[in-house]
Amino acid sequence: MKKQHLLAFFLAPFLLTSCIKEEEEDTNADILEAYIPQEYLKTDPIITNNSVEFRVKSNVDLKNQSPIFILSENATIDPVNGTVRDYTNAQTAVVTAQDSRWKKTYTITFNVDELSTKYAFDHAELTDKDRYYRFYTTGSNGDKIYDWASGNSGYVTVAGSKSPDEYPTTIAEGRSGGLAAKMQTVYTSSFAAATGNPIAAGNLFLGSFKTNLLNTLKSTKMGLPYSGDLPKSVRTYYKYKAGGEVRDQDFDVVPGAKDTFDIYAIIFESRDKENYLYGDHDFQDPRNVAIARVSPSQRIETSTWKELQFDFEMVSGKTYDPEKEYVLAIVMSSSIDGARFTGAIGSTLIVDEIELIFN
Structure with a gap:
């Protein structure tokens, strides 16, 4: 087994236990994946802990974009997926876990x-x-x-x-x-x-x-x-x-x-x-x-x-x-x-x- 694989092997039980606990508590509030039409993109969306950046071609209409986000299980997002917004400047979206006490604000940008x-x-x-x-x-x-x-x-x-x-x-x-x-x-x-x-x-x-x-x-x-x-x-x-x-x-x-x-x-x-x-x-x-x-x-x-x-x-x-x-x-x-x-x-x-x- 290669060395870079060993960490995952030994961490698996801990991560599984941790994930089960988090799912039971419903505290995850993350954007996992982000989508717009593939033909708009120069590269895959860049997702960090609190931001999503779409690098898009110069002819994309930034005033009428409706990205779709894949979230942590049981989480919701406001505004809801598919909402048309003006991304000439950055917008924000709030992801809320099922346990409504846990929330995270993401900054969403379209970069030309x-x-x-x-x-x-x-x-x-x-x-x-x-x-x-x-x-x-x-x-x-x-x-x-x-x-x-x-x-x-x-x-x-x-x-x-x-x-x-x-x-x-x-x-x-x-x-x-x-x-x-x-x-x-x-x-x-x-x-x-x-x-x-x-x-x-x-x-x-x-x-x-x-x-x-x-x-x-x-x-x-x-x-x-x-x-x-x-x-x-x-x-x-x-x-x-x-x-x-x-x-x-x-x-x-x-x-x-x-x-x-x-x-x-x-x-x-x-x-x-x-x-x-x-x-x-x-x-x-x-x-x-x-x-x-x-x-x-x-x-x-x-x-x-x-x-x-x-x-x-x-x-x-x-x-x-x-x-x-x-x-x-x-x-x-x-x-x-x-x-x-x-x-x-x-x-x-x-x-x-x-x-x-x-x-």
């Missing part, structure tokens, strides 16, 4: 903006009952846009009473007094360690995260719709310090190993469904067109801000057509093998901004 080519990380908010930080940008209509995701929502299950600053992905002070994204490799818990998940590397990526206990590498859905010219390179500003001993999935020390960070970008071909890369892509997806990845010689520890730039390289046999639609994934991690639950506790990557550079 093109993907940005430059990001700072000055805007962050606490989410999921103030447990961890989430970064956002602002759209042309003033709505919050959640382009960036992390594994924080999965870490909640083992975090206990940890503060937001102790989560794998959090905030730090930026170069000019604003905020920066801080990613740190942390210990999970003794229970998670016993099931092959001893560490959690801080990560941040364009896309969305939805916990998949059957295969944790399927939790990360990397990539957002991209169109335009092929970038020449990626530029960012960072700080990095490696932790001590590198440990593997069994929490055994890897002799002679030294941890390092990873930052990369992939442009890949768009398709109608599953328009993203999972965490187990290993740079081998047949849709890949161009890849930019920080080289081993560039992965330098530094306590002061350092500029870093690395070029896109075409995948053998592929060409790029600026008239077509693609998907862009940008991924950052405090431990290069963090997806395999391998890394050094204390490894810390801080990124101030990241930008696509064109000729």
Whole structure:
């Protein structure tokens, strides 16, 4: 049995008991899935703990939309499913559990903006009952846009009473007094360690995260719709310090190993469904067109801000057509093998901004 499957195996009895208890109490008030006509969408709806974002094509009539939501069992939503509303600006919907004491307000947005080519990380908010930080940008209509995701929502299950600053992905002070994204490799818990998940590397990526206990590498859905010219390179500003001993999935020390960070970008071909890369892509997806990845010689520890730039390289046999639609994934991690639950506790990557550079 693969390591990433073990957590689900051992958690199953606990989760089953927990779910039964919640169903008995009727306290679940979540949006599980969201639907509008498939031909409107650029990518799958992005659902977080308190928001739903539909990324739609520019010719969609935002003033007359009637999304359908799949809810927790026995929950209801106000306004009811299929209600026609004007989504030129964000709307809210309230999900109520059968036990009417439990309610959750979701922000519903329709986003027609093109993907940005430059990001700072000055805007962050606490989410999921103030447990961890989430970064956002602002759209042309003033709505919050959640382009960036992390594994924080999965870490909640083992975090206990940890503060937001102790989560794998959090905030730090930026170069000019604003905020920066801080990613740190942390210990999970003794229970998670016993099931092959001893560490959690801080990560941040364009896309969305939805916990998949059957295969944790399927939790990360990397990539957002991209169109335009092929970038020449990626530029960012960072700080990095490696932790001590590198440990593997069994929490055994890897002799002679030294941890390092990873930052990369992939442009890949768009398709109608599953328009993203999972965490187990290993740079081998047949849709890949161009890849930019920080080289081993560039992965330098530094306590002061350092500029870093690395070029896109075409995948053998592929060409790029600026008239077509693609998907862009940008991924950052405090431990290069963090997806395999391998890394050094204390490894810390801080990124101030990241930008696509064109000729």
